[in-house]
Every structure is written in structure tokens, then in C-alpha cells.
């Protein structure tokens with residue numbers, strides 16, 4: 001199997017994406033897969049879309065979908081960010097802008113390779129469903145979701161990285177020395193977020209998968225610089241920048 005770098009939830013944060021791509025360069029990676037939410041929240045949506053166009057696989061995230069259609073179920077701050085992001089993508093109505101739109105509009109919601117599955121949210125509802133660490137106490141939900149999985153499912157959306165097992169466990173990367181060996185058990189792997197981590201660690205998160213082992217990686221980037229860009233854009237809520245410093 002190819003050695004994959006799997007990342008998600010870039011959210012228009014080009015500074016974070018560049019740092020992750022630099023880290024990937026040193027990891028003998030064959031292909032890069034992105035599980036969606038390229039845009040929304042961050043100050044550089046255009047550049048992030050153009051970067052993702054070079055990846056082997058990209059999936060549609062709920063924020064990508066929100067920029068294409070009318071956003072539904074977003075908070076006020078997120079909605080204003082969606083409208084601003086749409087303007088940025090459509091910028092100047094050039095061929096490049098049309099190429100960006102076509103690319104987003106054609107993104108698939110799921111991808112499978114043998115027993116391995118890739119989604120943005122959950123295998124049951126790929127675009128919108130969240131699977132949070134505390135959901136392990138909702139056994140019915142976890143059982144049902146695992147019913148859609150044959151082997152391993154990689155996902156994002158919550159911005160909280162970790163491993164879910166079929167027997168209702170959740171492991172934070174720090175509890176397992178950032179590595180997990182794949183066995184016979186079904187697994188859900190949340191790869192965390194490149195552009196807006198929310199597990200209390202402001203560094204960008206992604207994983208490497210070689211078919212046998214999952215490695216969680218964290219990459220430092222200049223979050224203060226990204227925050228300053230967000231503060232300078234009126235349509236983007238200041239909170240979207242402030243939270244980057246704490247990874248909340």
C-alpha cells in the first residue's frame with residue numbers, strides 16, 4: 001500500500017497548510033488525501049483550494065458545501081465567514097475562479113479502498129455528522145456507525161484527533177505515543193485539523209498511514225500571523241483568530 005498523509009479541516013489557513021506540507025516532505029509520502037473543509041473561517045481560501053487541487057484525493061466538507069450552496073445550520077459568525085469565502089473563491093470571475101468552483105463542486109463525499117473508507121464527518125452521514133470523543137458513552141450511536149465500516153474509517157470534522165475502537169474506547173494521540181497498530185478490530189481514526197485544531201493543542205494535526213500503522217503528527221506554525229490576517233478582515237469574526245492561539 002502507498003504511504004499516505006491524511007489531513008483534514010484546513011479551513012483557509014494557508015500558514016498552517018504550508019507548515020504541514022513541509023513536514024510531509026520529510027516523511028517519504030506517496031500521496032496526500034484531504035478529508036474536506038478546505039475553506040471556511042480562515043483568511044486564505046483561494047490559495048488553500050489551489051494547493052489542494054494538487055492532492056491525490058479531496059473530499060467535500062460541510063464548509064465547502066456551504067460555500068457552494070446557501071449555508072444551513074451555521075452559527076452567525078460561521079455564516080458571515082461562508083459568504084466572505086464565497087466572494088474570495090469567485091474573485092474576479094476569471095478562468096482560475098471557474099476552475100476553483102468546478103473543483104469544489106465535483107468533490108466526492110466518500111472514498112473507499114478495499115476495507116478502508118474516507119469521509120469528512122462520519123461513515124453514516126459523511127458530510128455533517130460529528131463523532132466526538134464523548135460519544136463513546138452513547139453505545140447505540142457508536143455501534144450503528146461502526147455498522148457502516150468494514151475495516152478502518154478515516155474522518156475529520158470535529159477537529160479532535162484520536163482513535164475510536166469498536167469496544168467503545170477513544171484514545172487521544174498522547175495516550176498511545178502518537179502511534180496505533182492496525183489489527184482485526186474495526187477503527188475510526190480522526191485525523192484532527194490542519195487549520196483550526198480544537199483539542200487544546202494549537203499545532204496543526206495530520207496522520208500518516210502505511211496500511212499497518214497510524215502515526216499522529218503535530219506541526220507548529222505561526223498562528224499569530226494567521227490571527228493577524230483574520231483580525232484585518234472585517235467579515236471574519238475576531239474569535240476565529242483568537243482561538244487559533246489556544247487550539248480551542
Ligand code: ZN
Nearest residue numbers: 009011037157
Ligand atoms: Zn471543519
